[in-house]
Amino acid sequence: MQHDRYGNELTTDEGAAARAYSRGVDHVLGATHGADIAFAEAIAADPNFALAHIGAARAAMYAGDMAGAKAALGRAQALADGVSVRERAHIGIFALLLSGKPVEARAAVLAHVRTYPRDALAAQICTNIFGLIGFSGEPGREAALLAYTSALMPHYEGDWWMMSMHALSLCEVEQTAASLELMEASLALHPRNANGSHFKAHALYEEGRTEEGRAYLDTWMREYEPETVLHGHLSWHQALWAVEAGDWDAMWATYRGAIAPGASHALPINTLTDGAALLWRAEMAGADVPPEDWQRLSSFAAQTFPDPGQSFADIHAALAHAMAGDGTQLARFVDAGKGYAADLVAPIARAWKAVARQDWAGALEDLTPVMSAHVRVGGSRAQRDVLELTWLLCLMRAGQREEARRAAATRRPIFSPVAPIAAFS
Known part of the structure; x- marks a missing residue:
């Protein structure tokens, strides 16, 4: 034995x-x-x-x-x-x-x-935000994930893997200092642990440490094989920081070389969600996104997630279809009735439809009730910031600039006083 x-x-x-x-x-x-x-x-x-x-x-x-x-x-x-x-x-x-x-x-x-x-x-x-707790669609899933890894930690004393998993759980409930301390201990034991580097990136993001995060990942990624499962998603983190820094050359090079359909070796859900979120966040920050990029992503979404059922993928598929102007595909998600958070997918899809036609008041009407519960769609806080930033953008475009500033300060302080939205400050 x-x-x-x-x-x-x-x-x-x-x-x-x-x-x-x-x-x-x-x-x-x-x-x-x-x-x-x-x-x-x-x-x-x-x-x-x-x-x-x-x-x-x-x-x-x-x-x-x-x-x-x-x-x-x-x-x-x-x-x-x-x-x-x-x-x-x-x-x-x-x-x-x-x-x-x-x-x-x-x-x-x-x-x-x-x-x-x-x-x-x-x-x-x-474990992880992409595990069965993370994609449960249940309220309080972040607390449930923390409870799960907390219960396991005593059984894994000194173990690099469990340290990194628990560190992410801490990060998602805003205990970023404790998260970073534990993550550094994990990476000291196994420096090439990609989950560890990923979750360290999350903690640095949550603390608004853009330059430090970029420098860390730019160095770490040099020896990470492109065909590995997290390469595309870690590239997404790099590209997000490039957006925040206004480094459009780096953002586009990373998107086209490691994140876009055909370039990424990630699972389809990551290719779709990372691609859609990045393109829209870049557009909100002032980038000109060529229509063909949205069209390619919409086509990819139609092939890989044609019908509602995986709510986190669904909200990003709807975003891609809305920005590509594909009303037929978008309609599937506007009427979503299937998936662990289908009740949130439908209003989010309607909000994307309104955003695409610059109906900011209409988008707010659908998006505002979602904001108190969007944790249920899944993904990390960083990933769900595509909704937070869209809500701020809609408030600004609807003439509620001061409300947008108050919302940023109370809901996501890392975006106050400067959010990665054109003309926010």
Whole structure:
């Protein structure tokens, strides 16, 4: 019997398989390149190692290969009779996840970690803003995420991965100083942990430290492989800071080289949401966005997220369609009735439609009621700033400039007194 890096028993007698599996898990946890290779090595060393097939499924998910993920899951399920109780439950969690049952998968993870808190690959499913808690659509999800990582932290003393996950939870509830301290400790243990660098970028963003953030990511990204899952999103952070600095050459170079459809190696949801948010935030800040960029992004959205259902993607698809002038595609989201936050998607889509025709009062009518609850659509505070900034823009354009300044000061102080909106100050 072998063990993984976290001390969990593994049903394999091959030390090489166990070591390769642990490397693969670390690649998943750190969002670094090589998970698929490591899990393939584990399977080659022991084809009957069920959890190595689950690892391969997880790596395929991050590569956007859902067919490959389901095939790997099937191979693991065929081996499930010969594994431990923990491993069988672990396989069952991924079966729920890959069957499109996020509510059931989340409940299964929460139950599982009470008994097996150090089963990191299973625990990871509910961490992060893009995990099952982050995309629950429930009020108070940020507090729920903090509670989840807080409960796990004592079981992971000195562990770089859990430090970075808990640091993000702290950041999302505005405890940025504590977040940065913990993130630095995580990165000291594993400097190439991409999740760590990502969440450090979030904390620096929340503190308005634009120049420091740009310098940090510009250096860190030099050795981060473009085909890795977080490369596109980390590039988005770089581009946002370029927007705030008014460095349009850097912003466009980053967008066209690493974020736009066809350039990004990220998952489709990141390509869509990062692309739409960046183009609109650049436009609000004074950039001229060529219509063809919106049209390409709208076409990408129509191919990858044609119908409502994934609310965070939906609000960005609606934005792309509105700015591209595709009323037919936009109408699907204006009438959204499906998705964990569908009740918010529809008014946001109507607001984008109004913004596109410069009906600022109409946009405010739809957007204002959403502002107290938009945490439910998912994403980080930084990502949801596309809504905060749009609301400020609409207030300004509707002649409510002083109200816009008060709103910035009370809701998002990092945008007061200067927000990245043309003529805000």
